[in-house]
Amino acid sequence: MDIIAYLASPASFVHLATLCYVLGLLTRNELILRTFLMSGSLFYILYYYNIGDRPLWEAIVASSLIALSNVPVIVRIFKERSTFGMSDEMLTLYRSFPNFNPGQFRRLMRKAQFVTVDQSTELLHQGIQPTHLYLTTSYGFSLIRDELKTELGPDNLLGEISFLLGGPATATVIAEAGCSYVAWEVSDLRDLMQRSQNIENAVTVLLSQDIARKLAVSFPQKSARPPLIVDLPKAVTPPL
Incomplete structure (x- = not known):
């Protein structure tokens, strides 16, 4: 033929x-x-x-x-x-979620609140159960544990230990005027994780890696107080 x-x-x-x-x-x-x-x-x-x-x-x-x-x-x-259609701001933020695919990241961001504070605001209080999980996106955050204090910069997760283990915050975090951060209500985030096994795995891995990163560069203090790195950059911030 x-x-x-x-x-x-x-x-x-x-x-x-x-x-x-x-x-x-x-x-x-x-x-x-x-x-x-x-x-x-x-x-x-x-x-x-x-x-x-x-x-x-x-x-x-x-x-x-x-x-x-x-x-x-x-x-x-x-x-x-694909990250097609994401703004430059969202693409920058996406780099903080390396184990998320673009679709999972978009779903996570639908639950997020983007906040710029106009006055000093307490985000976490030591010994009290947090209602939100936070990600810092600027400098100007103060972490206080007992009498020790350190400054936090961008790309720090706050409240991750409380979120994973269900206990109270292990430190107080204050956002100074002009700081910006992303926040998720714990109840909203847990609901999203219950409806998507893939997102639950991604969130768990992200928080676990953040805790491991902080613990890897921490070292115990000579005092009886819990270990805390003072006046060191973000990369050596202890887990919250």
Whole structure:
């Protein structure tokens, strides 16, 4: 059979549609699967349009609906895997969440509150259960544990030990006027984690890594007080 004549025949459209369906069902990648299924439906539309003296409109409409049903899923998958459309501010913030994919990060940010304080504000109080989890995005935060004090800069999680273990805050944190931070209500964040196992895993890993990073550069004090690094930069801040 002449190859050009075959490619122009309705039979080729059926064969190509079948090939797309088979290849799609053999892959574990959902984006590739959906792309193949939509392509197969498009080839069937070409087949139904050319097979008879007139197009088979009922079959064309059915195949069109099948093809279109894949579009929102493909868009959702693309948003899950791409940072397209994020503002520069959000892209900068996204770097603080290396174990989140873009879709998980977007869902987490929908629960977030972006705050710039206009006066000195206490975020955490030592010995009291926090109601929020915080991420600092600027300088000007003071951490006080007993009589010891240190300054915090951006990219510090606050209240992570309390969130993971359910205990009270181990230090007091005060945000000075002009500071900015991101806050999540503990109840909202736990609800989000309950509805998505992937987000629960990502949040747990993020908080655990933050605690491990802080503990790795901490060292015990000679006094009986809990260990605390005083007047050192963010990288050596003890866990809260």
